[in-house]
Amino acid sequence: MDQLLTTYLDELLAGLWVTARLTAVAFFGSLVVGTAVAACRVSPIVPLRAVGRLYVDLFVNIPLISLLVVVTFGLPDIGITFDLFSCAAISMILLGGAFTCEAIRTGVNAVSVGQVEAARSIGLDFFGVLRFVLFPQAFRSVIQPIVNVFIGILLSSSLAGVIGVKDLTLQVSEINNEAALGLTTYLLAAVAYVVISLLAGGLGARLEERLRVQR
Amino acid sequence: MSELERFSSRLLTRRGAIVLGLGAFGAGALAGCGGTPTLPAPSGSASASGAAGGSVMDLAAFDAVLAKGAVAADSVVQASEWAKAIKAKGQLVRGGTDTSTLFSLRDPATGKVAGFDAGLSQLLAKYIIGEPRENLSQVTVDTRETLLQNNSVDVIFATYSITPKRAEKVDFGGPYYESKSAILVKADNTSIKSVADLAGKTVATQSASTGVTLLKEVAPEANVQTFDDNPKCLAAVQQGRVEAYVIDQSILLSNAAKNKDVKIVGDTFGNSDKYGIGLHKGSDALAFVNAWLKTAEDDGSWDALWKATVGQVLKTDPPKPPAIGA
Amino acid sequence: MSTVDSLFDAAGPRARRRIRILTVLSLLGIAGLAAVVLLRFGQAGQLAADRWVEFTQGPYLIFLLAGLGNTVTAAAASAVFALPLGLVLALGRLSVRTPLRRLATGWIEFFRSVPLLLVVYIFVSGLPQYGINPDIFWKLVIPITLCSSAVMAEIFRAGIKALPAGQSEAGLSVGLSRGQVMRSVVLPQAVRIVVPSMVAQLVVLLKDTTLGYAVSYPELMKTSNNLTAYTNHLIQTYLIIAAVYVVTNVFISHLARYLERRMSGRAARIGQEALEAGFG
Numbered sequence: 094m095d096q097l098l099t100t101y102l103d104e105l106l107a108g109l110w111v112t113a114r115l116t117a118v119a120f121f122g123s124l125v126v127g128t129a130v131a132a133c134r135v136s137p138i139v140p141l142r143a144v145g146r147l148y149v150d151l152f153v154n155i156p157l158i159s160l161l162v163v164v165t166f167g168l169p170d171i172g173i174t175f176d177l178f179s180c181a182a183i184s185m186i187l188l189g190g191a192f193t194c195e196a197i198r199t200g201v202n203a204v205s206v207g208q209v210e211a212a213r214s215i216g217l218d219f220f221g222v223l224r225f226v227l228f229p230q231a232f233r234s235v236i237q238p239i240v241n242v243f244i245g246i247l248l249s250s251s252l253a254g255v256i257g258v259k260d261l262t263l264q265v266s267e268i269n270n271e272a273a274l275g276l277t278t279y280l281l282a283a284v285a286y287v288v289i290s291l292l293a294g295g296l297g298a299r300l301e302e303r304l305r306v307q308r
Numbered sequence: 309m310s311e312l313e314r315f316s317s318r319l320l321t322r323r324g325a326i327v328l329g330l331g332a333f334g335a336g337a338l339a340g341c342g343g344t345p346t347l348p349a350p351s352g353s354a355s356a357s358g359a360a361g362g363s364v365m366d367l368a369a370f371d372a373v374l375a376k377g378a379v380a381a382d383s384v385v386q387a388s389e390w391a392k393a394i395k396a397k398g399q400l401v402r403g404g405t406d407t408s409t410l411f412s413l414r415d416p417a418t419g420k421v422a423g424f425d426a427g428l429s430q431l432l433a434k435y436i437i438g439e440p441r442e443n444l445s446q447v448t449v450d451t452r453e454t455l456l457q458n459n460s461v462d463v464i465f466a467t468y469s470i471t472p473k474r475a476e477k478v479d480f481g482g483p484y485y486e487s488k489s490a491i492l493v494k495a496d497n498t499s500i501k502s503v504a505d506l507a508g509k510t511v512a513t514q515s516a517s518t519g520v521t522l523l524k525e526v527a528p529e530a531n532v533q534t535f536d537d538n539p540k541c542l543a544a545v546q547q548g549r550v551e552a553y554v555i556d557q558s559i560l561l562s563n564a565a566k567n568k569d570v571k572i573v574g575d576t577f578g579n580s581d582k583y584g585i586g587l588h589k590g591s592d593a594l595a596f597v598n599a600w601l602k603t604a605e606d607d608g609s610w611d612a613l614w615k616a617t618v619g620q621v622l623k624t625d626p627p628k629p630p631a632i633g634a
Numbered sequence: 635m636s637t638v639d640s641l642f643d644a645a646g647p648r649a650r651r652r653i654r655i656l657t658v659l660s661l662l663g664i665a666g667l668a669a670v671v672l673l674r675f676g677q678a679g680q681l682a683a684d685r686w687v688e689f690t691q692g693p694y695l696i697f698l699l700a701g702l703g704n705t706v707t708a709a710a711a712s713a714v715f716a717l718p719l720g721l722v723l724a725l726g727r728l729s730v731r732t733p734l735r736r737l738a739t740g741w742i743e744f745f746r747s748v749p750l751l752l753v754v755y756i757f758v759s760g761l762p763q764y765g766i767n768p769d770i771f772w773k774l775v776i777p778i779t780l781c782s783s784a785v786m787a788e789i790f791r792a793g794i795k796a797l798p799a800g801q802s803e804a805g806l807s808v809g810l811s812r813g814q815v816m817r818s819v820v821l822p823q824a825v826r827i828v829v830p831s832m833v834a835q836l837v838v839l840l841k842d843t844t845l846g847y848a849v850s851y852p853e854l855m856k857t858s859n860n861l862t863a864y865t866n867h868l869i870q871t872y873l874i875i876a877a878v879y880v881v882t883n884v885f886i887s888h889l890a891r892y893l894e895r896r897m898s899g900r901a902a903r904i905g906q907e908a909l910e911a912g913f914g
Binding site for chain 1: 637638639640641642645653656657660661664670671674675678680743744746747748749750751752755756759760761763764837841844845847855868869872873875876879880883884887
């Protein structure tokens with residue numbers, strides 16, 4: 094154990110750092126893209142609606158591995174070359190955006206039609222409805238789904254190794270190709286993933302609690 | 309397996325609607341293949357692969373080598389417990405891969421596996437059984453020793469480099485081949501001419517290959533980028549993602565033969581990798597396999613096989629095989 | 635009418651004109667983007683016919699179809715094991731016995747937050763060091779089963795909790811035991827509610843099998859890997875394969891949505907949870 098820690102701790106931490114950065118970038122990117130796609134899906138402009146629906150159908154269903162390879166080795170052919178980390182992040186954002194969009198749509202639709210109608214009938218304008226009625230409630234019901242998207246992004250970051258990004262999972266795999274260390278490094282990595290997920294879940298629950306309607 | 313399939317298809321039927329598409333879809337595919345996607349090989353149809361420009365090997369010559377391969381006298385086989393068991397089974401179970409260009413590559417069109425490793429394995433199968441009947445079982449870098457130790461495979465031909473650490477766990481027949489590393493760059497690259505020029509450059513190699521450790525030794529200042537297979541490493545060079553790609557020369561030669569936008573520079577370097585035949589430790593396989601290898605080298609099969617496979621891209625005379633037991 | 639639609643009035647003549655202009659502009663934008671991508675792709679030589687021709691040839695198609703067959707086999711096998719395991723875990727998590735509840739909760743939380751690839755690596759190179767070395771098929775199916783059992787358990791639990799408490803209270807008040815209430819009142823209804831979500835979960839299983847490349851199990855992703863080793867047509871192969879996955883999955887998702895619509899809103903809500911679990 095001591096020997097393992099001293100020899101490989103640096104590599105494990107480097108992997109954890111890559112995983113953390115990748116997850117953070119992809120998560121915030123997904124929020125932006127997901128909101129934009131959700132806006133497209135409800136806009137009155139038909140082609141944008143179609144693109145929004147196509148986007149979600151495509152990226153909810155594509156395996157991340159294929160997307161990683163296509164983004165990494167396909168984009169250079171149309172003249173755009175990003176570094177590998179960015180390629181991984183872009184692929185994850187494309188996927189995460191689709192899942193975020195669906196989460197937002199469900200959250201908004203969870204607010205009943207009657208609420209919006211009531212708000213409009215007492216004279217609130219469009220932005221007033223959004224600000225005082227729709228967003229506060231939608232935001233609350235979106236928290237848990239968004240936390241799930243975060244955990245999904247965290248887990249999917251392990252696939253970045255396919256295009257040679259040295260995340261935590263790839264580091265563990267490479268360490269074990271060099272030296273047979275039993276299950277120690279695997280379990281350390283697993284614990285790291287579990288802790289991050291639990292933290293995210295706990296944070297989401299706290300936020301939800303704070304925003305709960307007092308009835 | 310079939311029990312499981314029957315069970316799962318029954319489950320799908322219960323779910324009513326699903327059987328409409330998915331069930332029929334899956335069943336159709338399953339009916340065609342069973343377990344592994346090995347296609348029935350239409351005899352002598354090496355040409356089917358030509359259309360996609362796939363194999364660079366001479367498959368007709370490859371088949372000719374197998375046709376001429378020696379068969380051992382029954383008394384020789386019966387004298388070895390290991391060989392006797394394989395003859396009784398009627399097939400040689402080889403651990404290997406099917407994605408190694410020039411050494412063991414499956415033609416998706418015919419399902420046949422050809423290459424230097426595949427050829428030797430099939431020659432060994434013919435020597436024991438009388439026909440080149442091998443059954444390829446997929447192995448990874450991590451599983452080779454274990455699969456030999458628990459007798460899941462009879463033999464391993466998988467560009468398996470002999471190392472002292474591995475030799476503690478398995479016996480190595482041969483070596484039957486040795487090879488060194490080389491550098492592949494873009495055709496218009498002028499800045500990299502030898503190993504010394506790799507310092508400070510981004511260099512690709514395959515993960516879990518000897519290239520990783522070799523680069524640490526000979527070019528410690530190079531920035532190593534690993535990908536999991538040859539097509540990705542090659543694409544990385546072609547698209548300028550990395551400046552060079554270092555791995556076994558034979559792999560690079562076949563890349564350069566198929567793609568005009570890359571070239572090989574400088575001399576080969578590094579310790580020569582000696583490929584051994586992985587065998588169960590302590591069995592009587594070692595003596596038998598080394599005796600067979602000697603026969604194959606003496607009767608010209610080794611040379612002919614090399615010409616049909618590696619020789620198609622190296623374009624030189626066959627090298628002298630390494631001394632057996634070295 | 636959805637909540638979002640209720641935000642807007644019907645568009646008047648001015649708004650309609652503006653919408654029409656924007657529609658044309660957005661169409662032009664989308665077409666232009668597509669054209670640029672195709673043009674650049676063509677200039678790079680990636681559209682050359684000889685780079686695509688193998689996908690029209692019988693033997694290659696059969697080879698890929700065989701891979702798809704193995705993909706379906708692995709996904710189906712995982713489903714067969716993960717479904718009952720998920721149900722047992724859900725019941726464990728709802729159990730009144732504390733040790734049982736903790737065990738089930740721990741299992742679910744662990745396998746929900748560990749990447750499948752890490753579990754696959756444990757089976758590929760961790761466990762063999764201890765002499766545990768199953769067939770490559772199982773090195774793929776067991777990890778998928780472990781990870782998806784946790785998700786399925788949560789779907790089952792959501793289904794059980796979606797039933798009004800009155801149902802089981804009524805059962806208990808007529809003298810049924812807890813087990814009897816679960817068996818004959820709660821489960822038959824809960825299982826019906828979760829059917830669409832479970833169908834949607836097939837999409838996840840299908841995507842999970844792409845990790846077959848890591849264990850060399852010849853499913854669709856591994857066979858396409860194999861094909862690129864042969865042809866070097868990396869982009870073409872991965873694009874075609876991605877299309878196959880998307881078409882198959884869209885079909886399953888639509889089936890799930892169809893089943894969902896035939897049911898109540900409860901199923902829809904749980905369906906959303908299943909969707910979120912389908913990442914990657």
